[in-house]
Amino acid sequence: MAIAGAEAVTDQSARAVQRTKGLVAVVALLLLFAAPFVLNSYLLFVLNLTLVYAVATLGFNLLVGWSGQIGLAHAALFAIGAYGSAIAMEQGVPFLVTIPLVGLAAGGLAVLIGFPAIRLTGFFLAIATLALGMAIVELLKGARAVTGGGGGLNVEVFTLPGINGSASTYFITLAVAAVAFFLVRRSLIGRFGRTLQAVRHLGQLSGSLGISALRYRLLAFGLSGFIAAIAGSLYGQLQTFVFPAMFEMNLLVPMLVMVFVGGAGSHWGPLIGAAFAVVLIELFQDLGDLQAIAYGVVLMVAIAVLPGGLVSLFATFRDSRSIGRLLARRTGSTRSEVSG
């Protein structure tokens, strides 16, 4: 009897937790939706940039945090999205159509980039993918006829009818980010995420479970490239002008900061990491070299002090039971009942 009662209560509070989480998500989305009507144009830009980076980091985290492969071509794939979308629009393709197009193109390219993963692991893979990523950026510099070379390329800005430019860009970014986070979270919670982790920990041994390690490794590369390019196309819309130097180490290192400060292999780490990195950029933007120093130092501190990233702070807080107690009170039960 007592045990059955306890189960009912835990079931009840688990549902309460689910409800609270859903409520928080809806409120957060509503607040984000209201942002263009409340914030000035500078803050809206910062928020928009945060969301763009959060989507990019979502893909990077999938590759680095979940499948455990150090692929360092992510900034270049992001560039493919920004350039690809702008160039396709010049050819008359509507912006909203270019989003999935660049995603598919970069996803395919990312699978090719991931092919060294057949033979290489660890930092050998890191160096091979870094080299390929740099080669892509070099190619963007070299193909002057199409990309404008080092001088850069103007991006035609798409606006939803009846909404002003920056608000429209923001709404599109918000919609894409919400869908991307929802879908990636759904798939990582389920079978796909668990398989990725199995492959990560077992390597080739996962073959004995009937899982093709290679297929999942390449799938992780492809998906991360797909998401990176989508974020890149949004980035192009936000910046309205792109040039190759935007996508070199000065972007790759902040992306690593976002993954690791947020928390590699977590669900909300990309969002928190992106917010952190963008705030850092904006705080230090007039300081030039100090900004780079701050980035380097923050990356080092984050790795040394918080191997689990900022997300692990929230987890510590959650596991400290203070929230559990609050929820227990709300569902009308007390701790003694639960333990009884």
Next chain:
Amino acid sequence: MLQTVLSGLESGSWFALLGLAIVVVMKAADVPNFAMAEIGLVATYVGTVLNAAGISFWPAVVVTLVIGTLLAIVIDLALMRKLAKYGHFPLLLMTIGLSLALNALIGLIWGHEPRSFTAPWSGNHLDLGGLDVSWAQIVTIAAGALGAIGITAFFRSPMGAQMRAVAENRETARLVGVNAGRLSAIAWGLGGLIASMAVMLQAQSTLVSTHSAASLIIYGFVAATMGGFVSLFGTFAGGLALGIIQQLVGTYISTSAQFAVALLAVFLVLMLRPGGFTKGMRLRDV
């Protein structure tokens, strides 16, 4: 053609030395070090400042090498040691963060304008039967070869043997009484010394800046990749070959293709011979 090969050997010596610095740390401490060029650059900048302040050339060189060595040891003790238990990735990221921070710090203190380290022989040339050889080139190539021989000799000494044992199997080496921590500090110090030598050699021949460090480290990694991150000989030969290929590409194709060719070289080596191109040609003990 010969002239091009000669300048290739010169720049190849910088790449080879930096590659050796990376491999030495890799061997003993198991860290892929992206901050090596910046460590060398910090030391070299201190040297140029001393030189400009009127301190004569050789004392400035000695101070530069000492600073490079000490800086690397401090980095190992203060930053790397605690992270070793988390594996490769945090260490790799730590060196990336460090290279970014050091690079910016150099820019903050000394600015981003290119500088050179003027040697007593700077600007002097020799004419060898139509071949125009600068003393800077002779010094660089000779110092590169000497550095490589020195490191090879070091790895054959008892301490070098211990280092190889640690690289092979850290736990077993420690069980038989090898002090792995001390060896890692020594390897970092040695790496810092060689890296400052590489950057200083570059600075006495041409200009160095915060931007040149960023490309130097890539070339160093290309050289190290060619040696499979293990072989000292493979790394040295790979660095020289890279320098020559790069100069030939610059002369006969285009200077803007140089970087792309170096990247292509890394990729091909990693795909075709992940163990480095000298693997299989078993040179004893190297």
